[in-house]
Every structure is written in structure tokens, then in C-alpha cells.
Amino acid sequence: GQQLNQSPQSMFIQEGEDVSMNCTSSSIFNTWLWYKQEPGEGPVLLIALYKAGELTSNGRLTAQFGITRKDSFLNISASIPSDVGIYFCAGQPEEAGYALNFGKGTSLLVTP
């Protein structure tokens, strides 16, 4: 499957700051997912989005399914040290079987 374009690659921020990252694809997606991976662990699902324009929150995390269905955004408000990890976007294309396509991840570091 295609590799999604995820940016930024890494972020180094101070505790309390807000964080934004995004993901784009060249084709239309039916589903957008955001995962977090901590060192030594597998990715854990944070948010799932199913409709264009959908805005969903999970605590301090908010994600949106882009109107064009080719992009998605994840925002983290008031970051804390335990937000450290790699955030991956993933999506299921409208036409291309059932496999998920993944971004390369955004590595987030938060200093106290």
C-alpha cells in the first residue's frame, strides 16, 4: 500500500505547549486512525475517524477527518511528559483492499 505523508517527523516541545501533526494521502480514505507507540510497546489506538469532516476527541487529543478525505490532523493540547512517543496515522483507502496504510510517524519529545 501507499505510504502516507506524515509531518512533522519529530517535535521537541516544552510541557504545556499544544502540538499539531498531520497526515496526507494521494487517494481517498474511508477511515483514518491515530496510534501512539511508546518504547518497547506496540502501537495503541488513540482515535478512529469514519466520516469526512468528523472531529473526535479523546481527552486532550483531538483528531479530524479532512473534508477532502485525503488528510487528517491530530492535535494534543497542554502536553505533558507522558505524551512522549511516536504518533502514527493510518488509513484504509476507499479502493485498495483491506490493508491499512501507515505514515512514518511523528516522534514527540516533551521536556518538563
Next chain:
Amino acid sequence: EAQVTQNPRYLITVTGKKLTVTCSQNMNHEYMSWYRQDPGLGLRQIYYSMNVEVTDKGDVPEGYKVSRKEKRNFPLILESPSPNQTSLYFCASRKGLAGGLERFGPGTRLTVT
């Protein structure tokens, strides 16, 4: 507890020595898949299975085999491992074919010398 388990978590082996990494899920999920994760390349799908006895290649299937004889188990087999298969491997499963929501196992770090 609903989960995907993998064994072993860590494995160091030598080139050419056949190995199997087991994967099991207790959620009665139809869809299971294997990924490898490498620095700078992200997660790439190796094989997937849509149900018992139904498997198909993902993006990087060369050098790997899988089987799905039972719904809960999806082992990954490396018949003749090579150093370029040194990687972090994840098994994942989900209910149904559409809708994403893949749940990942904890990972197996494989080193082939």
C-alpha cells in the same frame, strides 16, 4: 483481557536457522496481519489473513510464510532467516474487514546474525 500476544518478545538467531514467531488473539477477530517496523521506513505489512485458511501477501512478503489454521492463531515463519530480516515485528488483528481499528501485539525484536 482482550489482547494480541506474541512470542517470543526477543530472539537472536543465526542465518538460515528456521524460526517461528507465534501470534494469538482472544477477541474472535477475523482479520490478522503481520508487520515489520524499521527505522525510517515505518510499518510495512508482510502478510495478512481475512479468515481461517485465507491468507495473502502484503507489501514485503519475500522470505516469510504464514498459516491460519485456527481463527485465533497466525504464526509467522522464517524458513531461512537472513540479516536483512533483523527488525521489530508486530502482529495485529481486527474485527471484520473494513473499519480499521487494528489492535497490535507487543512486538518481537528479531536479530539475525
